[in-house]
Amino acid sequence: MNAFVNLDSEGDGRTRVRLDELVALRSRVAKAALPRLESRALHAGQQGSRLYGRGMDYAESRIYQPGDDVRRLDWRLTARSGRLHTKLFEEEREGRLLILLDTHESMRFGTRVRFKAVQAARVVALAAWYVVRAGERVGLMEFGDGHRLLRPQGGPKGALAVCGALVDWDARRQSSRGESLSNALQRAGRLMHGTNRVLVVSDGLSCDEAAKGRLLDLTGKADVRVLVVADALELGLPPPGHYPLEHKGERREVTLFGERQRREFQQRLGAGQQRLNAIAQSLGVPHRTIDTAADPLDALLALLALLAPGARR
Template identity: 35%
Template sequence: MVLFQPRVAPVVGAASADAFDNRVHVDLTHLRSLERHAKALNLMPRQPASSVLSGRHGSRLRGRGLDFLELRGYLPADDVRNIDWRVTARTGEPHVRVFTEERDRPALIVVDQRMSMFFGSVYAMKSVVAAEAAALLAFALLAQQDRVGAVLVTDAGVTECRPARSRAGVMHFLQLLASANQALHADAPAGAPTSLDNVLESVARLARRDYLVIVLSDFDVIGARSEALLSALCQHNDVVLAPVTDPLAEQLPDDLGQVVSDGTVQAWLDTGDAQIRSALDAVSQQRREQLLQWQQRYGLSIAPLSAGEPTVAQLYRLLGVSRGRR
């Protein structure tokens, strides 16, 4: 739903009317250009103290699993917990099982590109911030040799990209993401938005165990089964919810008069009306409280993003990237 006419300034010095304003829409070229900024991002289990992923309520990012490498004789420096007692009993000599760390860890990036995300009042559209964050995270995970998968959410449904440790796979996802982003426009017909239930059902099919799942969304349609699905997902995976908001929704002005529309019906919105203002504030507050409750109940992490400032700077701050590494 398009609530307000986006107040995004035009690109200064644009070559033509067809030139892209990357604060309104993104293309593949722009998403690919973010790779150089992703090099400083760290999504490994050890997190800086200032990272949102090392917070009090955030779950510890699971380390990569272990693959069995070999069975050999015991050495004085070996951990006794790795002794294979069956082989030791059979041979009469102590033997240990040697493991090596898996080369990658699966990650799933869920990115919302529904019409509710096509909104911006200060700097950029929420849909742009979500797309840029998804690209940055995908490049960072790929650089760590992790498998990267995705779930792309539109009003038409969800598109799944199975995890792969492949640059071609990331490029395919980014192309789908750019196409979905460019399909958003103010004249799009109104329809039933995709529920978080549908999204989490798709995630559950892909993320069985020990996944890092990052959900970039405004979480405006929480379904009847969303909490149960999220609870089950958190039992065996690390889940990060990244709510994307706009400054106007966080702090409504008391003198805004604007025509609002869902693409079919129009109405006049006056935030000077105390009753209307209170109702809108209640919606935003309820959504924030729901996410905080999930964080406390299930140990997931919350990484809030705003459409009011550049995405790169926000991710650097959230993941504790020092100025020297930028």
């Protein structure tokens, strides 16, 4: 279902994703007073280990032992001490965030400011800039419109790749029957490859009965966050009036005046976000909900930041 907006141009930032807007969000993140991140942190319960090898950060030097790589000899310490010493290196544990982006047709709906799909793209772009600023890698996986995947990359190049993919995927919409959230979560579990954090961005309408079990499974592999994007009509009782809507090119007008009629309409529209939030709540997965008119930065920072002791999830 698409809310009718009388706009002719593509990439308007309301019905279609704009690349310049996504790139400009970098300055928002750069100016924000960011809380401490879970950067380069292992999943809860795991202990860091010192691993040594080529191409890693220098840790210390020790007496040479048979089998040590002679190319790693510490010649200065060897000269001072008169005994062979080998340089040891500590692995830099680089955090990786995989973002699961809902691209179902239901995301192309909006009655305030922009479509849910455009708001979701803004969330993803902000997350990408946030993560690479912390020295982490960011990857992107879509579910719904297709199975496209962007492998995790670091630095500004990684965030720009995410922004480019968002615009490209939005413009090159594929014919698809959709994908359940449970299947997407299962697929993500097979694509982890060192990922230690996952952010799910969805309106929840693809949330099925099996999603709770799949989400629980994923929390055993990574630190999971959920951000629900919803329209104002999905979050509260719509005011009385006439609502022009569009679905697959067909325009219709819905008339809502009676309180019961308006409540039933809101409950049908908001069923997805209610299910997804309820599942996240039951599993203790940190989650936030934003509407299409909101500035998503604060909600996103609250999800991705390391929660302070005693903070409520």
